[in-house]
Amino acid sequence: MRVFLDLGWFFKERKKQYLLGIVMLMLVAFLQLIPPKIIGYVVDEISAGTLTSATLLKWLGILAVAAIGMYALRYYWRIMIFGSAIFLARQLRERLFRHFTKMAPSFYQKKRVGDLMAHATNDLSAVQQTAGAGVLTLIDSITTGGFVIAAMAITINWKLTLIALIPLPLMAILTSYYGKLLHQRFRYAQEAFSNLNDKAQESISGVKVIKTFGQEKEDTEDFVQLSQDVVDKNIRVAKVDALFDPTISLIVGICFFLSIIFGTRFILADEMSIGDLFAFTSYLGLLVWPMLAFGWLFNIVERGRASYDRIMNLLDEEIEIDDKENALEQKPEGNIQFHVDEFKFPGDERSAIHDVHFTLKRGETLGIVGKTGSGKTAILKLLMREFEGYKGQILYGEHPIDVYKKRSLREAIGYVPQDHFLFSTTVAGNIAFANAGASMEQVHEAAKLAYIHEDILQFTDGYNTVVGERGVSLSGGQKQRISIARALMMDPELLILDDSLSAVDARTEEAILEALKAKRQNETTIITSHRLSAIQHAHQIIVMSEGTIKEKGSHEQLMELKGMYFEMYQLQQLESLVEQGGEA
C-alpha cells in the first residue's frame, strides 16, 4: 500500500477529482442497498396481499430514482477517478520525455532504447492502473463490503448475517491461494512463450543457414515441440484459472443455502419476513465483488509499486552535463584551442585519446584522418560537450567550452554525424530541423549546396516526401547529403562533418567540398574522414593513430614527410582505381 503514499503528491494535486470520485463511489455503494430492500418490501406486501397501486408506485419510483442516480454517479466517478489516472500517465510521460531530452549520450550508451521504452509504456500503465483501478478496488471493497454487511446485520438480522458469512473468508483464502499458484504457473507459461519467441526469432534470423542445410522440416519439428510446451504450461495455468469461477459459485451457493435454511427458521420464529430473506440473498450477491476486488487490489498495488519505483529511479538519474551557474548566454566565436591530455569514455579502461593538442584558427578548415577507433570521433564529441571528464582544456574563443551555455555552444556548431539519423517527417522537415520556420527558398538553397536538390525533385512528393522509419527509402548517400543540408541550414559558426561523405561518390564529394569552400569563406570547418580526398584541401590536417596525433601539417607538408599520410594516400589512389574497375 506504500505506493498510495508515494503517489500522495498526485492525489493532492487532483484532490477535487479524487474526493468527488470517492464520495460518489460511496454514494453508489449506499444506493446499491436500496433495490434489494425494495424487493423485500414489495414481496412482503405481495405475500400479505396488502399491496396497493400507490405503494407499488412509491416503491418502484424510489427504485427508478435510485437506479438513475446510480447510473449518473457511476458515470461520474469513472470520469473522476479513471480520468485522473490517465492524467497521471500523461503527466509522467511528459516528465519522462523532458528528462530524456536532458540526458547526455553516456546515458544512452548505458541504457537500451527498448528498456527505456518499456519504462515509458508498461511501467507507466501499471502506475496508471494503481491510480485508477487500485483506488477503486480499495475504496469499493471497503465501502460496498462494509455497507452491505452493515445493512444485512442492522436492517435484517445480525444472527443470520454471522451464519451466512461463515464461508466467505474461505473464499478469500482460496482465491488468494489460487492467485499464488496461478502467479507461479503463469511465470512458467510466460517462460515457455518467451522460449517460443526466441526460437522464432532465431529461426528467422538464421533462415539462410536452415535453408542451406535443408533443415526446414526439422526446424519446424523443433518449433512444434516448443509450441507443445507452451500448450502444456498454459493448460497448467488453465487448471488453476478454471478453479476461480466454480469455487466462487460453490461458496456463494453454500452461503445461500445457509441463509435459506437459517432464514427459514428465523421466519418461522417471526424474527424476519420472507421479504427480508429476499433482500438478504440479494445482499449476499452484492458481496461477491468486494471479496474479489480485495484480492485484486494486492495484485495491482504490488505491480504498481515496482513500476513506480523504476520510473522514479529513472527520473532521479542525474543530468551529467549541465550548464554551470552564470553560464554565458553568448554564442562562442573565434579560434578553437584543443588541449586534451587524456580522455576515457565512461566505463572504458583504455583512453580514447591522449595528448591531443591543436589550434584551429577562425575561418580555417581542419581535416582529421585515421582508422576507425583512432580517436577522431572522440575529439568531436568533446568539442560538442557530449562528454566531459577529460584532463586538459578546450577553449572556444576566449573561454573554455563549459563556460558557455550548452545551447549557446551548440548553436554555433552544425554537426553532420556518421550515422545519418533522419526523422520520420518530410524531407523539407528534416532539412529545416533546426529552423522550423525557414522558408522553402532557404531549404532549397541548403539542399543545392549539399547536392541533394536534384535527387529530392525526383522523389514522388519532392520536398514533401516523408522519410520512412530511419530513412529506409533513401540510399546511404542521399541520407548523408540530407544530413549535410540540415547542418548547412544553420549557417553555423563551426561546421563538423564526421565522416559524412563516405557514401557519396567521388565526383559528388568534390562538388560538395567546392561548394562549401565557396560558401564558408570565413567560417570554421572540421572534417573527419578516412578518405583523404575529403580533407586534402584543408588548411591543417592531423593524422590520428591509437588515440593521439601521429602527423600534423598541410597536404603538401604531409606528402613530403613520406610517413603514414603518404602511405594512406597512395593506397587510396589504388583503391579508387579498383572501385572504378581498374580504368584510370
Add this chain to the structure above:
Amino acid sequence: MDEKQLQLSGKDQWKVFKRLLTYLKPHKKVIALALFLLILTVIGDILGPFLIKVFMDDYLTPRNFPTGPIVGLALGYVFIQVGNVIVSYFQLLRFQEIALKIIQQMRIDVFSKVHKLGMRYFDKTPAGSIVSRVTNDTEAIKDMFVSVLVAFVQSGFLVIGVYIAMFIMNVKLALVTIVLLPILFFIITTYRKHSSIVYQDLRERLSQLNAKLAESLQGMTMIQAFRQEDRLQDEFNAINDKHWNAGKRNIKLDSLLLRPAIDLVYALAIIMVLSYFGIISMNNVVEVGVIYAFVTYIDRFFEPINQVMQRLSIFQQAIVAASRVFKLLDEEDLAPSQKDIANAKIEQGKIEFQNVTFSYDGKTDVLKNISFTAEPGQTVALVGHTGSGKSSIINLLMRFYEFEQGDIKIDGHSVKDFQKEEIREKVGLVLQDPFLFYGDIENNIRLHDQEMSDEEVKAAAEFVQANIFIEKLPNTYKQKVTERGSTFSSGQRQLVAFARTIATNPKILVLDEATANIDTETEVAIQSSLEKMRKGRTTIAIAHRLSTIADAELILVLHHGEIVERGTHQELLNQKGLYHKMYLLQNNVVDDIA
C-alpha cells in the same frame, strides 16, 4: 507498435472471423463435449433457483415442513450445486484446451509457411515483424478464443436457458421481459459501433506516441546537437495530449454504455418484474417463490452480458491480428520450386553457369550474362568489390532466388531438375557470417541430424581443426552456445560452421569467406582447414583475401555484374588489370602505381 493499425471494413472483419472459425473444425468432438458440459451447467444454474422457488411456495409460505420432501429438496440443491461446480470446472478447462490447441496449430501453420517463403520475402520484411506474426499476433487471437468466444457462447446458452425457464414458469411475464433483448441489443451494437472507432483511435494514438518516443530516444544526440529539445517536447506533448483526449473519450464511452448502462437495464428489469407481480397481486394470489426465481434469473442473466461487453475490445484486437496472420499465410513470395519430375543426382560435381542474367528487383541486373565452368574437383574463385555480384552467383546456385535467363547446370542437369534435398545434401555452403544456434557446440555441428554419431561430430571438428579450440573449452563439445554464439570469436564460429558443413560430406563446396576481424590465432587454422576441405570437392569460393585463392584453377574477377577478367592467379597478375591492382592493394605495395 511496429505495425500501423489496419483499417478493416465490416465485411473484411466478418471474413477474417469466419476463417478463424474454420480452425474449430478438427476439434468438433471435443467442442461437442464441452458444449454438452456447458448445457449441463446452464441447466444446473436454472434448476437451483427453481428448487428454492418450490421450497418457498410449497413449504415456506404455508409453513408446512414434512421431513422427507424437505431433505430431498436440500439434497437436490446441494447435489446440483456441487455437480455444477465440478462440471463447470471441466467445461472451462476443456474450452481453454481447445483454444490453446487451435493457437498451437495456427502457430505451426505460420511457422511452416515462413520456411516455405523465399529469401526475397525475408529481404523485404523485417525479422521482427515476422516473429510478431508467429507469436504475438497469435497470442492476441488466443485471448479472443479463451475469453471472448467462450464468454459469448456461455452467455448465449444462459440467456436461452433463462428464457426457457421463465417461459415455463410464467409465459406472460417472460413475454414482457423479452423487451429487454432489443434494449440490450441496442446498447451492445451502439457500444460496438462507437467503441470500434474510439478504441481504434486510442490504439493509434498510443502507437504514434510510442513511435515518437522511440524515434526521439534513438535520435536524441541529434536533437540535442541541433537544440531541438523544446520543439520535440512540444511535439511529443501534442501527441500525448491527443492520446489523453482519446483516453478520456474512451472512458466516457465505457462509462456511458458499459457497466453503468447494463446496471440501469437491470434495474428496469427488476421494476418490470415487481410491477407485473404487484399488479397481479392486487386481484390474485401470487406465489412468492416465482418472484424469487425471476429476480434470481434476471441476476444471472446480466452477469455474462457484462462480461461480453467488457471483452469486445479484445475481439477487435484479435480480428486485426488475425488479418495480419492470414496475410502472411497467403503470402505468395515462395522459395523457388523444383520441377515436378526432379530426380537428377549429383555424382561428379561439375558446375556450369550458362549465360545467366539476374535481377533482384526486375529493374537493374546484378548479374549480366555470366558463364563459366567448374570441372569436378576444381576451385573457382570469385573476386570483386562489394556489389560486384559475387554473392548473387552463390544465391542462384543455392536456389535461394529464382532466375529466368540462362541456366545453371550441375553434372549436366539444370539446378531446377534436382530435388531440393539433393542440392542441400550435396552442396555445402559456408556463410560469411557463421550463424550459431542456441544450444551447445555439438548441436551446432550436428544440427537436426540425429543419426549423426558423436564420433562423426568429433571427426568433422577434427577435420577442420576446430577440435583444438573446442577441447580447450570447459565443457568441450557440450559447451553452451548462447545468443548467436556471441561468446565465441568470429574465427571460432567460422570453424564450427566449417565442421557443420564438412559433417554432411558434400560433393560441392560453396564458400563465402569471412572478412570480419578474425583473430590471428584462428586465422591460421581457418586457412589450413579451408585447404583440406577443398580437396576432392568442386569449390566455388568468394575470396576477400586474394592470397587464399592463389591455387584456384579459375579466378573470375567481377565488376558491376560482369566477368571482366578470368584466368589463374599468375595469368591475371600478368594481365596487369584489375586483379593485379587488387593484389597490390592488398599487399600494400604501392610504388608500382604511384
